[in-house]
Amino acid sequence: MKFLHTSDWHLGRQFHNVSLLEDQQDVLKQIITYIEQNPVDALVIAGDIYDRSVPPTAAIELMNDFVERVCGELALPIILIPGNHDGAQRLGFAASQMKGSGLHIVANFEDMLDPVVISSDIGEVAFYGMPYHDPELVRHAFQSDQPIKDHDDAHKLLAEKICAQFKPDQKHVLVSHCFVDGAMESDSERPLSIGGSDRVSHQHFVPFDYVALGHLHQPQKKGEDYIRYSGSLMKYSFSEQHQAKGMTLVEFNQDGFLSATHIPLTAPHQMRIIEGEMDAILQQGKTDPNNHDYILVRLQDKHAILDPMEKLRKVYPNVLHLEKPGMLIGVDQQLGKARLARGELDMFKDFFLEAKHDALSEAQEQAVSQIIEQLTRQKDA
Amino acid sequence: MKFLHTSDWHLGRQFHNVSLLEDQQDVLKQIITYIEQNPVDALVIAGDIYDRSVPPTAAIELMNDFVERVCGELALPIILIPGNHDGAQRLGFAASQMKGSGLHIVANFEDMLDPVVISSDIGEVAFYGMPYHDPELVRHAFQSDQPIKDHDDAHKLLAEKICAQFKPDQKHVLVSHCFVDGAMESDSERPLSIGGSDRVSHQHFVPFDYVALGHLHQPQKKGEDYIRYSGSLMKYSFSEQHQAKGMTLVEFNQDGFLSATHIPLTAPHQMRIIEGEMDAILQQGKTDPNNHDYILVRLQDKHAILDPMEKLRKVYPNVLHLEKPGMLIGVDQQLGKARLARGELDMFKDFFLEAKHDALSEAQEQAVSQIIEQLTRQKDA
Structure with a gap:
């Protein structure tokens, strides 16, 4: 029976x-x-x-x-x-x-x-x-x-x-x-x-x-x-x-x-977590036979990346969630908020590099610095 | 068959x-x-x-x-x-x-x-x-x-x-x-x-x-x-x-x-419409064997009545809807709105009579008249 x-x-x-x-x-x-x-x-x-x-x-x-x-x-x-x-x-x-x-x-x-x-x-x-x-x-x-x-x-x-x-x-x-x-x-x-x-x-x-x-x-x-x-x-x-x-x-x-x-029993799309840096994940995705799986990506990169979802979905079309632990240095216990590992200026430099494929000039960097400082002062006031 | x-x-x-x-x-x-x-x-x-x-x-x-x-x-x-x-x-x-x-x-x-x-x-x-x-x-x-x-x-x-x-x-x-x-x-x-x-x-x-x-x-x-x-x-x-x-x-x-x-087939509560003046409906309700029916009341009274639902539900507990055609003299074709048969002063006099069981004194009537006039002027301005 x-x-x-x-x-x-x-x-x-x-x-x-x-x-x-x-x-x-x-x-x-x-x-x-x-x-x-x-x-x-x-x-x-x-x-x-x-x-x-x-x-x-x-x-x-x-x-x-x-x-x-x-x-x-x-x-x-x-x-x-x-x-x-x-x-x-x-x-x-x-x-x-x-x-x-x-x-x-x-x-x-x-x-x-x-x-x-x-x-x-x-x-x-x-x-x-x-x-x-x-x-x-x-x-x-x-x-x-x-x-x-x-x-x-x-x-x-x-x-x-x-x-x-x-x-x-x-x-x-x-x-x-x-x-x-x-x-x-x-x-x-x-x-x-x-x-x-x-x-x-x-x-x-x-x-x-x-x-x-x-x-x-x-x-x-x-x-x-x-x-x-x-x-x-x-x-x-x-x-x-x-x-x-x-x-x-x-x-x-x-x-x-x-x-x-x-x-x-095997569902056509598996659910899995991929951890790594963006470049490595994109490389691996090109030859991943199960690239249509439902994926949670944990990015290890320590610098900001423009449109990471769009980039990832070119090789893993079903990335459903993205975590960026590499961008955090931990959770501020007092504020209960995640703290970013990089400051605003570094983040902007990352962004500029990705968007323009060029580094900030010295004058540009100074100008951005001033603006950030000004904004920070206003916020804190 | x-x-x-x-x-x-x-x-x-x-x-x-x-x-x-x-x-x-x-x-x-x-x-x-x-x-x-x-x-x-x-x-x-x-x-x-x-x-x-x-x-x-x-x-x-x-x-x-x-x-x-x-x-x-x-x-x-x-x-x-x-x-x-x-x-x-x-x-x-x-x-x-x-x-x-x-x-x-x-x-x-x-x-x-x-x-x-x-x-x-x-x-x-x-x-x-x-x-x-x-x-x-x-x-x-x-x-x-x-x-x-x-x-x-x-x-x-x-x-x-x-x-x-x-x-x-x-x-x-x-x-x-x-x-x-x-x-x-x-x-x-x-x-x-x-x-x-x-x-x-x-x-x-x-x-x-x-x-x-x-x-x-x-x-x-x-x-x-x-x-x-x-x-x-x-x-x-x-x-x-x-x-x-x-x-x-x-x-x-x-x-x-x-x-x-x-x-x-007969539902315990019938749905029906009762038309008439408040006093007559309240009188009839006292001896109506089917007073628990679901009722639409069409009040024919031409003067305003305070809390009509509360009054009606004492004899017809399931009055579900109330219409007051007696209060209207018709629909204003141009404005597409129902027009009240009685003016504001008359309405207030009805209300006062019901609430206080007494008519307005001449001085009170004059005071209310002035307020209504003032409000109407403001509204039209």
């Missing part, structure tokens, strides 16, 4: 004002190709299908095409839950009407307790989806006697409710979107809780045969070999440049969990 | 900043009660399910509950199309996955040509949904040789495409959201076309056995007895105060269309 565990698709996401939809479409195609060539029994998406509770129409159409292809043509069941980026009610519209077709959107607690049961060579496997909700909503829904003050309390209660449904002849898979204590974050996850704690102990999940987690964008296991984050569909921040992206192929045998294998 | 034809639900609509959701919920319950007591073979909703392409979550939940009850528990098929207020792609998400459950959302032209076939005592009835789309989109979708310059051209083409699918042993129902030429408008419909023509000839629809139309909020037939608007779920403007609201019960026999019967 095999199934694929994915999460954090964030369809419709923008990155530095660039739409990632075409990249997402490409990666979804890779998933479809994998399924066509490697039959599995189910596909799990552990939340954050969309990037927003009201996703753009194009993202909905992309998801619709995927579902049509996978549930419709390939007849593979999809089990998904809303994450903290999704709107549970919006995503869950007509969920009951979709079940028969193999699209299982578990968006409320009633459906949470009614697992999707997949029959396989090793018997029945019950998939329990735990839709992402605020702890307050969990308390309200279950009129709990126990206090539900944070995500850990909420997950404890929800896991108990689910475990009470276990049938001894079934294997049990949990799908949840949460932050397991001690797991590794990236820059692109939105905090689940402002102020309160969003961490959840992995202990609540131990009774399951496998726990398909979403929320953290780095693939990782936590506590047990069978409690895992698949990681996000693709990189969603430069901090993820060295993270492996893909999905997790989970295999069960008669005894339950057997193995988890990372299946790589 | 019987089915219900409804349209223009506009779930989530606001009226003068008041949410109509509770009224809509009540009317949907009336539909459910009717279906429970009077079995039918299908329910048709001819567009404008929601009031906006991105409806509020509460409207989605209301629709979800309705679908759950009707398709799920009562096992009655629903056939619906998006109207000009709906977002076709958004509404149509996972439509293929819902079909098996009896929820048929016909949101694209491919599904339009693949009818929902209902088997009944008189044989098969094929329901063709024509999702609302701009003419430009119709032209693009069919790469038509004929020019598609307006809604009439678009409907001609779409009706031809559908008629080409007709099977001789089936009856044919069309569901469409459009403005049939010569039909009666209300104040609450959004124009389908700005500038161009939005009118459609009923001739395109003649080959069908029944045409379930949406868009116009007044129940009416057009051209043939079997080409009909059911009208909106409830009143959505004061101009509809005298319109009968409800759904249309359509009956077929072996030969096709037999009868159309109006089934009334």
Whole structure:
């Protein structure tokens, strides 16, 4: 018995004002190709299908095409839950009407307790989806006697409710979107809780045969070999440049969990950081086979450069962000402001040299000096 | 063979900043009660399910509950199309996955040509949904040789495409959201076309056995007895105060269309206009059994009244709008502005009388006169 565990698709996401939809479409195609060539029994998406509770129409159409292809043509069941980026009610519209077709959107607690049961060579496997909700909503829904003050309390209660449904002849898979204590974050996850704690102990999940987690964008296991984050569909921040992206192929045998294998997925544009001096970067870009990647450039040059973005984009057309640490000598602690390494006159000299391809004459330098001095005096007065 | 034809639900609509959701919920319950007591073979909703392409979550939940009850528990098929207020792609998400459950959302032209076939005592009835789309989109979708310059051209083409699918042993129902030429408008419909023509000839629809139309909020037939608007779920403007609201019960026999019967639906709050003088309205309100209706008051009083809304809302708590035609002597054609029937001094005397329960003394009147004169002179200067 095999199934694929994915999460954090964030369809419709923008990155530095660039739409990632075409990249997402490409990666979804890779998933479809994998399924066509490697039959599995189910596909799990552990939340954050969309990037927003009201996703753009194009993202909905992309998801619709995927579902049509996978549930419709390939007849593979999809089990998904809303994450903290999704709107549970919006995503869950007509969920009951979709079940028969193999699209299982578990968006409320009633459906949470009614697992999707997949029959396989090793018997029945019950998939329990735990839709992402605020702890307050969990308390309200279950009129709990126990206090539900944070995500850990909420997950404890929800896991108990689910475990009470276990049938001894079934294997049990949990799908949840949460932050397991001690797991590794990236820059692109939105905090689940402002102020309160969003961490959840992995202990609540131990009774399951496998726990398909979403929320953290780095693939990782936590506590047990069978409690895992698949990681996000693709990189969603430069901090993820060295993270492996893909999905997790989970295999069960008669005894339950057997193995988890990372299946790589590769977005057409990678997100990466290039550090160096302008000339070196421009040189390297000319022969860089992946020069269309989404790039953050960290310029090490210590002198001012005219129109650096324009220059960089001639070789790296998708430079999305530029940092100039070489221009700073540090942050002024008192003022809380970055301080430039070079004074105004040096900066102007750099500019003049670039713009005119010539150095300032002595008279020019003197004139500029005087103007700067005058302006500085006015500013300080 | 019987089915219900409804349209223009506009779930989530606001009226003068008041949410109509509770009224809509009540009317949907009336539909459910009717279906429970009077079995039918299908329910048709001819567009404008929601009031906006991105409806509020509460409207989605209301629709979800309705679908759950009707398709799920009562096992009655629903056939619906998006109207000009709906977002076709958004509404149509996972439509293929819902079909098996009896929820048929016909949101694209491919599904339009693949009818929902209902088997009944008189044989098969094929329901063709024509999702609302701009003419430009119709032209693009069919790469038509004929020019598609307006809604009439678009409907001609779409009706031809559908008629080409007709099977001789089936009856044919069309569901469409459009403005049939010569039909009666209300104040609450959004124009389908700005500038161009939005009118459609009923001739395109003649080959069908029944045409379930949406868009116009007044129940009416057009051209043939079997080409009909059911009208909106409830009143959505004061101009509809005298319109009968409800759904249309359509009956077929072996030969096709037999009868159309109006089934009334009554929102808890009616929308109506009350005209008269303040004192009379306040008197009448005390014994008005429907004093919670949504009311537009047209005050006929010719003198100014302090805080008229506050006074009116003591007897009619849901006065949503107030007009004071009694205060005007007409519209100044040259200035294009309404002119007050009473001068500033008279207005102030009215105000003083109401606020102080006493008339101005001669000295006070003279003082106010002088101030008004002074202000008028300044304004004119």
